[in-house]
Amino acid sequence: MFVEEILASAADAVPGHLAQLSVPDPFRLRLKVLYSRDTISAALANQHKLGNVHELKPHAFRLDVSVGRAPSRRVRLPFAILDAGRPNMFVAIAVCAREEWQALVRFLDALYPQLVPVYLSQRELIGSIKTLRHSTPDLDLRVREMSATEKIETETGKRKRSVREWTDEDLDNLLIHVEDRRQIINSLRFDFHRRINDKVDVIPTLSCKVTRKAIVEISGQFAVAWDTVIADVVAAGAEKLKFFSKRGLRDRNYAASPLAIHFKKQVFDDLAEVRRFVDVMRKYPHSAYAVEHGNPYAHLQLSDRYDGSSFELWAVTSDEILVLPRLRATEGAVERLIHYIYDEFREGEVTDAGAA
Amino acid sequence: MPELPEDEQRRARDAAEDYQSTVHAMLAFSAFVVHDATAQRPNSHFGFGRRMTTSEANVVTPSGTVTPDIVAQKSDSYGVVAEVKRSLPSDRTKWSSHVGQIRKYDDDLTGWWTSDRRMAISDTTLLLHQTRSRAFVNVLDDERKQNAEVVGPHTSVVEFNRSDERQVNYFFRLEWGDVRDADLSGRLREGVAVPIDKVIRTFANVKFYDADPPLHSLLAFLWIDYFGPLVAAVAYDENLKAFPIDVSSAAIADELQRAYGSQLLEKDERSVEFPSAKVIRRALDALVTMKLAMSLPAGTSEYRVLYRQFNDDVLLRFASMLKTPAESVTAQTTLPFDEPQVAVTGSAAEIPRGKGVSNRGTKPAARSKSRKKPPPK
Numbered sequence: 238m239f240v241e242e243i244l245a246s247a248a249d250a251v252p253g254h255l256a257q258l259s260v261p262d263p264f265r266l267r268l269k270v271l272y273s274r275d276t277i278s279a280a281l282a283n284q285h286k287l288g289n290v291h292e293l294k295p296h297a298f299r300l301d302v303s304v305g306r307a308p309s310r311r312v313r314l315p316f317a318i319l320d321a322g323r324p325n326m327f328v329a330i331a332v333c334a335r336e337e338w339q340a341l342v343r344f345l346d347a348l349y350p351q352l353v354p355v356y357l358s359q360r361e362l363i364g365s366i367k368t369l370r371h372s373t374p375d376l377d378l379r380v381r382e383m384s385a386t387e388k389i390e391t392e393t394g395k396r397k398r399s400v401r402e403w404t405d406e407d408l409d410n411l412l413i414h415v416e417d418r419r420q421i422i423n424s425l426r427f428d429f430h431r432r433i434n435d436k437v438d439v440i441p442t443l444s445c446k447v448t449r450k451a452i453v454e455i456s457g458q459f460a461v462a463w464d465t466v467i468a469d470v471v472a473a474g475a476e477k478l479k480f481f482s483k484r485g486l487r488d489r490n491y492a493a494s495p496l497a498i499h500f501k502k503q504v505f506d507d508l509a510e511v512r513r514f515v516d517v518m519r520k521y522p523h524s525a526y527a528v529e530h531g532n533p534y535a536h537l538q539l540s541d542r543y544d545g546s547s548f549e550l551w552a553v554t555s556d557e558i559l560v561l562p563r564l565r566a567t568e569g570a571v572e573r574l575i576h577y578i579y580d581e582f583r584e585g586e587v588t589d590a591g592a593a
Numbered sequence: 594m595p596e597l598p599e600d601e602q603r604r605a606r607d608a609a610e611d612y613q614s615t616v617h618a619m620l621a622f623s624a625f626v627v628h629d630a631t632a633q634r635p636n637s638h639f640g641f642g643r644r645m646t647t648s649e650a651n652v653v654t655p656s657g658t659v660t661p662d663i664v665a666q667k668s669d670s671y672g673v674v675a676e677v678k679r680s681l682p683s684d685r686t687k688w689s690s691h692v693g694q695i696r697k698y699d700d701d702l703t704g705w706w707t708s709d710r711r712m713a714i715s716d717t718t719l720l721l722h723q724t725r726s727r728a729f730v731n732v733l734d735d736e737r738k739q740n741a742e743v744v745g746p747h748t749s750v751v752e753f754n755r756s757d758e759r760q761v762n763y764f765f766r767l768e769w770g771d772v773r774d775a776d777l778s779g780r781l782r783e784g785v786a787v788p789i790d791k792v793i794r795t796f797a798n799v800k801f802y803d804a805d806p807p808l809h810s811l812l813a814f815l816w817i818d819y820f821g822p823l824v825a826a827v828a829y830d831e832n833l834k835a836f837p838i839d840v841s842s843a844a845i846a847d848e849l850q851r852a853y854g855s856q857l858l859e860k861d862e863r864s865v866e867f868p869s870a871k872v873i874r875r876a877l878d879a880l881v882t883m884k885l886a887m888s889l890p891a892g893t894s895e896y897r898v899l900y901r902q903f904n905d906d907v908l909l910r911f912a913s914m915l916k917t918p919a920e921s922v923t924a925q926t927t928l929p930f931d932e933p934q935v936a937v938t939g940s941a942a943e944i945p946r947g948k949g950v951s952n953r954g955t956k957p958a959a960r961s962k963s964r965k966k967p968p969p970k
Binding site: 491495526529533536539542545546547551553559564591 | 606609610613757760761788789790793794797798810813814816817818819821822823824825848851852856857902903906907908909
């Protein structure tokens with residue numbers, strides 16, 4: 238396969254080859270930002286032993302995987318994982334249809350804690366797109382599609398509803414709209430149009446979709462995407478993982494380094510929210526947990542079974558969750574925990590929570 | 594494991610929470626003494642369970658050693674010695690022992706952080722939970738009527754509680770007697786509220802004091818925080834149906850003291866060590882009884898912990914197991930943790946687990962809380 242040849246070429250030549258590749262529908266050039274303390278070969282070593290991944294080059298692989306349901310089909314999907322230019326940051330790349338890509342993403346997610354999936358909060362997603370807009374003054378950025386979730390009142394209580402909207406809005410207008418409707422953005426698709434003076438090309442140079450899972454889909458000029466969109470998402474991920482690193486007590490000579498998730502609203506004024514928070518955390522996948530207090534404030538401890546990281550959580554003020562990393566707390570485990578809370582409970586802003 | 598009845602679940606949680614609340618109350622009161630509104634006062638110090646030497650004139654223990662819960666030095670000329678009682682026995686005749694205990698602290702104690710280890714002015718305070726403070730004061734007054742010397746001249750009673758309002762606070766108020774520091778006295782008379790989040794932020798790690806924690810609480814702590822990270826370094830043992838982790842009580846105690854206990858506070862020849870190796874040994878012995886550990890005959894490690902993954906609340910599980918007779922535990926241990934696990938060798942990467950990928954059949958799998966296995970979030 239030609240794509241496999243491209244991905245298996247020298248690592249530094251891959252972006253150049255992809256820049257010249259024309260990708261027909263329904264295929265897309267798809268990328269996912271990842272974090273790893275290890276080399277990619279080491280991170281995938283166990284999978285090599287299992288035989289479902291073949292290493293073509295230290296950065297290029299082929300995944301044997303079943304996709305689809307009734308009937309499923311076996312596919313051999315070539316992919317590459319390239320150094321993203323920041324310490325421990327990588328980008329997985331494949332040229333494939335949606336179904337194959339989803340199988341690859343599941344495979345990559347399952348490599349945690351060796352490979353840590355990077356997630357973007359709404360704030361980070363919007364922040365990286367705003368950075369992108371400022372760093373590309375010769376391109377006009379138009380939002381084409383947005384998927385989000387919003388809360389709705391039903392007869393049986395509050396529910397979440399997924400919304401998908403097609404638009405032709407300026408980013409700022411869209412953000413006002415999102416704020417008004419209290420929506421949480423899951424993904425944004427936007428087009429870049431070349432601009433010369435005040436004239437804008439009607440044909441987009443590049444069309445990109447960026448999701449909270451730090452996945453980028455590209456139609457158009459890969460080189461522009463690599464230098465702008467991917468670079469910004471990588472930077473956002475790198476900054477966050479660095480912020481989350483060395484939080485475990487053993488890494489800090491037993492000096493505490495607590496975090497706080499701050500909410501704009503007085504969430505815990507409502508006792509039902511305290512109970513909901515405890516219920517959500519009891520369901521944290523692959524964890525051991527102990528609830529010490531659940532009403533009127535929350536106090537629990539839990540561990541991440543994948544890598545043995547452990548945390549203590551307190552909700553003792555109305556607008557904040559305190560996260561106390563324990564003896565071991567890897568940056569990957571902090572990232573996983575924070576984004577579980579964002580996804581399943583409520584999105585907030587993480588800050589250092591040193592002595593008040 | 595049989596699920597605990599609801600009232601026993603509540604008691605198990607309350608016991609764990611009471612211990613943590615006592616630690617927080619001690620930290621909050623110590624902070625009240627040694628901090629002003631913005632920073633730690635000059636020459637101020639505090640310690641938990643510090644060994645203090647009584648004077649020859651001490652009416653209870655002359656020239657002896659006492660270990661008050663709190664020794665808090667506000668400056669090099671004033672300090673407070675305090676004993677904390679979150680609960681008291683329902684039999685009030687037993688309260689006299691607490692009166693006697695604080696009597697021996699009301700003395701010219703030696704062991705302060707001053708050049709001669711003595712303090713010009715010091716007071717003795719009994720910190721009592723609000724639910725018992727009035728009743729205790731009545732008993733105190735009755736005893737004083739019979740013998741005026743039963744209470745020292747510089748002793749006070751401060752009630753405390755945790756107010757679970759919008760902002761959770763520890764609240765302290767002078768209930769009986771006085772303290773001789775005008776600043777502290779004035780504030781204690783009006784009542785002092787210390788927000789719990791400030792205590793947690795400032796002393797995030799302090800989890801223990803010089804009293805032993807409830808056993809089920811300590812076991813849950815060890816299981817989640819100490820043994821959990823060690824699992825990555827060992828291979829799953831198919832015969833034992835567990836991850837065997839070799840440990841020594843001394844090493845565990847040392848690390849817990851550094852991370853969560855005595856070594857986070859000031860350390861000198863008078864400070865005590867907590868949690869002690871003795872209580873850790875007691876916890877490990879309890880695991881042996883539960884068939885979750887075995888004693889080792891010789892070598893640096895005294896115990897082999899048989900780590901298994903529990904899918905329910907670890908605190909309640911240990912509370913239940915401690916309650917369950919050993920024979921029943923023996924019979925049950927193979928059942929509740931019996932997850933379909935596959936032998937692994939090597940690193941953390943190989944901890945049995947399941948993921949929602951199509952290559953599921955080719956890798957080790959363990960049952961998660963939910964049978965549906967979402968990718969890590």
